Amino acid sequence: xxxxxxxxxxxxxxxxxxxxxxxxxxxxxxxxxxxxxxxxxxxxxxxxxxxxxxxxxxxxxxxxxxxxxxxxxxxxxxxxxxxxxxxxxxxxxxxxxxxxxxxxxxxxxxxxxxxxxxxxxxxxxxxxxxxxxxxxxxxxxxxxxxxxxxxxxxxxxxxxxxxxxxxxxxxxxxxxxxxxxxxxxxxxxxxxxxxxxxxxxxxxxxxxxxxxxxx
Numbered sequence: 001x002x003x004x005x006x007x008x009x010x011x012x013x014x015x016x017x018x019x020x021x022x023x024x025x026x027x028x029x030x031x032x033x034x035x036x037x038x039x040x041x042x043x044x045x046x047x048x049x050x051x052x053x054x055x056x057x058x059x060x061x062x063x064x065x066x067x068x069x070x071x072x073x074x075x076x077x078x079x080x081x082x083x084x085x086x087x088x089x090x091x092x093x094x095x096x097x098x099x100x101x102x103x104x105x106x107x108x109x110x111x112x113x114x115x116x117x118x119x120x121x122x123x124x125x126x127x128x129x130x131x132x133x134x135x136x137x138x139x140x141x142x143x144x145x146x147x148x149x150x151x152x153x154x155x156x157x158x159x160x161x162x163x164x165x166x167x168x169x170x171x172x173x174x175x176x177x178x179x180x181x182x183x184x185x186x187x188x189x190x191x192x193x194x195x196x197x198x199x200x201x202x203x204x205x206x207x208x209x210x211x212x213x214x215x
Contacts, residue, residue: 106144186203
């Protein structure tokens with residue numbers, strides 16, 4: 001579990017790349033500068049960990065490219081002690097970014113293999129989400145709702161209604177929407193009232209599909 005000066009230098013370079021691509025949120029950039037992304041990857045990918053690329057993490061899933069992590073995190077407008085629901089814990093890297101930004105993170109993972117690995121890894125790195133759970137991301141975590149913001153890190157064919165219901169008024173939901181074999185549209189929903197949501201569509205991305213009732 002080594003994090004060296006070389007790794008820190010590579011992270012500084014990565015942050016410069018993200019700034020050039022339009023990431024301006026200082027909290028997001030500071031978190032990415034701090035978190036050892038190479039420790040969230042298979043050791044065979046260690047030399048590539050600070051490239052702006054996605055990599056496989058097992059169970060047919062990927063760790064998102066840093067730009068995507070930064071872009072989604074920036075859209076959430078996270079403030080200290082915000083309650084954030086994350087759908088798709090995956091490697092735990094996005095979880096770590098949000099925790100480092102000061103959020104209270106409640107995260108759900110559908111793949112048991114990844115859930116077990118990440119549950120062990122995060123505490124070793126000093127990252128302490130409020131709650132990690134193994135379950136169906138489409139259902140969210142109603143027992144802990146409402147949330148200041150919700151982030152979905154997998155592509156969904158539509159925005160799950162339970163997630164919309166678990167968002168605070170004024171809260172922000174960031175989700176890639178689209179079919180499994182097509183680019184998804186990054187979508188931001190801002191809850192304006194009990195019944196009204198403001199919708200923004202923000203460009204095409206590619207994510208693994210959001211899984212429902214697997215395992």
